[in-house]
Amino acid sequence: MSIPAKAILAWLLLLVVMFANGAIRVLVLQPQLGEDRARRVASLSGVALVLLVSWLFVRVAAGARPAQLWWVGVAWLIATVAFEVLFGHFVSGLSWQAQLEDYNILRGRLWSLILVTVCLGPWFWGTVRARR
Numbered sequence: 001m002s003i004p005a006k007a008i009l010a011w012l013l014l015l016v017v018m019f020a021n022g023a024i025r026v027l028v029l030q031p032q033l034g035e036d037r038a039r040r041v042a043s044l045s046g047v048a049l050v051l052l053v054s055w056l057f058v059r060v061a062a063g064a065r066p067a068q069l070w071w072v073g074v075a076w077l078i079a080t081v082a083f084e085v086l087f088g089h090f091v092s093g094l095s096w097q098a099q100l101e102d103y104n105i106l107r108g109r110l111w112s113l114i115l116v117t118v119c120l121g122p123w124f125w126g127t128v129r130a131r132r
Contacts, residue, residue, distance in 0.1 A: 003064050007072045007122075010057035011079055014118070017049050036108060043110035047117045054121030058129055069126035077119040 025042035033041065058069065088094040102111040 003061050003068060003072070006057065006061045007075065010053060010060075011076050013056075014050065014053045014076070014080075015083070017053060018046060018114075021046050021049055040108060040110055043114055046114045050114060050117040050121050051125075054117075055125045058122055058125040064122075064126060066123055066126040066130055069122040072122045073119040076122070077115060080115065080118050 021042055024045075025038050029038035029041055032038075054073075057072070058064070061069075061072075064072070085099060088099045089096065101107065102109050105112050
């Protein structure tokens with residue numbers, strides 16, 4: 001299987017994992033911690049989950065060079081933002097303004113950290129692998 005095909009499958013796995021993370025946030029964490037704290041905890045667990053999926057991807061895409069992995073991360077970032085914006089607006093009915101609030105790190109929203117991790121995760125693990 002080619003690296004692009006593996007990257008698409010890994011992004012789909014990432015989508016499923018992050019949906020589960022979001023469901024846990026809403027169903028378990030939010031009632032216990034409130035919305036703001038639950039979002040922060042879910043964002044931090046989201047970063048860890050993205051790193052895990054990125055690590056798994058780099059393991060199965062053993063022939064990928066760090067430069068290729070950089071572009072995989074960029075593609076994942078574009079796909080993730082596009083999915084979030086389109087799903088949020090057209091399926092969840094969120095306004096554009098409400099969606100932009102998730103990017104406001106000054107108000108405690110850590111979604112941007114997840115996006116940075118999505119972008120850099122494959123390259124990071126590829127670099128770690130290359131140094132070994």
